[in-house]
Amino acid sequence: MTSYLWSRGDPATDWSSLEKFISTQSPAQLRLWRGFMAARCFVAAVLLLLQGIGLAIGAQPANLPAIALSSAYVVAVLVAARYAPFKPMRGLGGAWLYTIGLDLVAYTALQVMQVGGINYTPLFALPVLMGAVLGTSAVGLGTTAAATLLLLGHAAWYWVEQPSDTSPRIVQAALSGTGLFVVALLAHELARRLTREEALAQRSRSAAQMHALLNDLVIETLSEGVLVVDAEGQVHAANPAADAILGQGLARIPLPFALSAHPAWVPLAALARQTFARRSSQAREIPIAQSQGTPREVRVRTRLTQSRDMRTESLCVIFLQDLRELEARIRTEKLAAMGRMSAAVAHEIRNPLAAITQASALLGEDLVDPAHRQLTTMVQQNAQRLARIVDDVLDVARARQQRVLPLDEQVSLDSTVRTLAEEWVLHSKQQGVLLSLDAPGCDVRFDVEHLRRILVNLLDNAARYAGDREGSIQVGTRVSPAGRASLQVWSDGAPLEPAVQRHLFEPFFSSESRSSGLGLFLCRELCERHGATIGYERRALSPGGAEGNEFFVAFAPAESRLTQ
Template sequence: MTTTPPQNANGRAALTWRPLLIFSAYRVVVAILLLAGIALGGNAGVFSALQPGRFTAVSLLYVAAGTLFLIAAWRRVEPFVVQVVAGVLIDVVAIALLSSALGSSETALGVLLITAVAGGSLLTGLRLGAFFAAAATIALLVVQTLSRIAGHAETDGYTQVALLGIAIFVTSSAAALLARRARESEALAAERGLDVANLEALNAHIVQRLDIGVIALDRDGRIRLANRLATGIIGRLDSETPTLAERAPALQRAFEAGGNTERTPITVSGIDYLPRFVPVGDSQRGGTLLFLEDLTAVRAQIQQAKLASMGRLTASIAHEIRNPLSAIMQATQLLGEAEYLQDGDRRLVGIITKQSRRLNETVENVLQLSRRSPAQRETVNLAEWVPQVVSEWRAAFSGGEVDVQATAVAALFDRSHMRQVLENLLRNATDHAGEHPTVSVVTGRDERGAPYLEVRDNGPGIDAEIRDHLFEPFATSRRGGTGLGLYLSRELCEASSARIELRPEETGACFRVTFAAPDGAQQGGQA
């Protein structure tokens, strides 16, 4: 993962403006020292000027120009390169004039040109650095020539000017190359830093999306990181770094006991977890990663796998039963039409016929599960669809009163699948409601705005012993029931991205089917 580092203000200041500010401050300090030297030192030593008045005037102008460049660098006046070039040229001209006022280029002031050119090369690069070195060398030659014409300098001064020029060119080139290496290193460091930041963000995103709890502990046992599932166990960390012993003593005991090498489940907040401790880095200074696997979810997955296997096996058995069962039902029908049967024999034939139909219904339900077609979802107006299905069902199966309270709510589902679900819920409601069944069908939206359909009855409700297994295969409390209706209903709902659940009620039973809402659907949406 390689990303170009952004050229933000802070990064550019580190590479350009901050060094320029230091260079400009150095220029002002040098100019002030030169002015102070001529004012306090008189004509002694280095400052034994032939023209002290001109030296003082140039120094004053140099201080003023240096101050202006310092303010410009402080306020970051663009363009940057123009400011650097102008500043270095001012240095070259000022130092050349000061050397001329002293009477020769052989003075120590010529060394200041090396610093000025080196600073400009550091800030601009090799090409402009060579230009600065050439300008400084030419200025030294001009000063030496004028001094020689005026008779203030000796002939061999050109040798010293040449040596100083060579030193200026070498220093300029070295400074430019060092600056380029420094910029490349800075850019590489910024790029690597961005890569590390991106990898940290990616790792954090992956850790947060894991299906198991992850906790990172330092060597002192303090919690440094916890993903979304882990915070549900130990609580939010916010800005504090609590210890594992403070948030989960049971996990701390497992850690102190050797990291749960025997993989023994541990109960935290009433839920069974299987902790696994993985050392990270050096055993003396490194930390530990703690993985928490929710055994409830694992057991649910195992149960689902068992149910799927059992479903396939049951479908295979049902398919094998269907053919001989059809023969039995056909033979029973022919036998029932025989005229020579006595009443007792006809009663036995009726029992065989009734039980064969019951067994055939079970076989049909099982086979329907195994060959269920994919859901063809569409937007349906429950206010129109529900009364139509209920009316057709009552015409086919007369059994009690059904009150429909359907509001204009748009839902997304497969019509044929949901018809089977609604008819199954209506049949269950009338079968369990007693002698005078009263069933109501209600539609609406829940607190989240999702469309739903409820089927309620006035019966005794669902027995507590099968409530938790209500939607599993063959779970039933009705004598003669197959226990496959609600299981089939749940499978059909899931195929349409819907959810069926048993709602708590004081009397009777209430089943709610919550549908997916069409995109942009509002209350009262039409099919």
């Protein structure tokens, strides 16, 4: 996209800027140049044709110099029309010489060699117009002065040859010169106005293109969905966020299309019609049916564009906002402050926990009864567990650097997963859980308590949406050909919506209002602390089998475990 900026001064008076525009970007001036070239070719052909016709019918004696001059003039103008480049005429230079100068010389010579009373004076209007339109004011006036002087010179030469008949010719030459000056001034002013208008139009067009590109970029990157609808209910524009929110393959529908054509979007079309009828903005929360999953609650706001004239119709711009994402952002902002407060509370909890641990240890030294010693041991264990939870809360709140675990803090993957999964089944009384452990002898550097927290969280999520049949939840381990161990928790639940998948591991985002949305976020934080990654995919466990939701944990590679 090109744009033109005036280098200095006012566009209405800065002729040098106009010349720059003419020489680089003015299609109108280029068309005028081609028109003048075509006119010169036509005049040359007519002159040669008139010479031939006069000679053929014997209306005038043979004038071989005039015929030769007309022939040479035809060749010269054809060559100029074919090869001469368009250049603005800033002075009486080369461009002026092989066009206007050539015309003045040719017409003057024909005027001198005229036979039979033919008057070539009207032809001088062509070079005068060409200089006034395609050149500066100095070029236009200079060309007109040259043509006038040539006409007066011819009249003076005729006076020398025939002194008895000079007055009419001199008067005729003076009147012709006066008329040429008037034509030159008017043509030059019209050419300047044409150039100014074209320059302004080009600048307005460039600005409009730039604004259109900026608007497209802004709309494309908006997190809110945007639909542009006319009064007939036709959608003329939509951004990717609208496609994600509406969830019916909006991006694949060619524009424009009727908003009411899809049953799920009929409420949006009705709201657009209401906006046009009332000529005011509307806002409403509407459930939008999805191709998969439950309907999505969407906040819809409409705005009418302002038309600058009566011929331009207003458009309705519909803004779509997923209420779940909005609520998640609000909760994130609110809970961010709560997180800072929880870090302070965790600091305060540390001191009583230390006192409880120390007191139970001292008490255990004096106790003899095994039952009492067992109670103090339980107190110590749970106090230590609470202390570790406090440390984890502080780690998340501060987002501090990952803690590097000792090299000897490794666990046997299969035996640990089996123990933790059996404990969860016993505690939750969930039926239909299958184990498929295929990483025998594989050790991973991971804290057992953190692995417990991750596995319990994933199993709780799976049990919430899985069926009751055998194998509806499956826990597995495997080792990739590259030697990287992984843990998988698969369930036969319904597929997750794309909007939910994008925010699975973000804090405080949940598809259920009763959930805090911290479970998967903490799982991700714990995995990253140990150099592992957690992810989600929709897949079938076997070819042709039923698809389900699988969360997997890929542990750090073996070489990473050895070098840390």
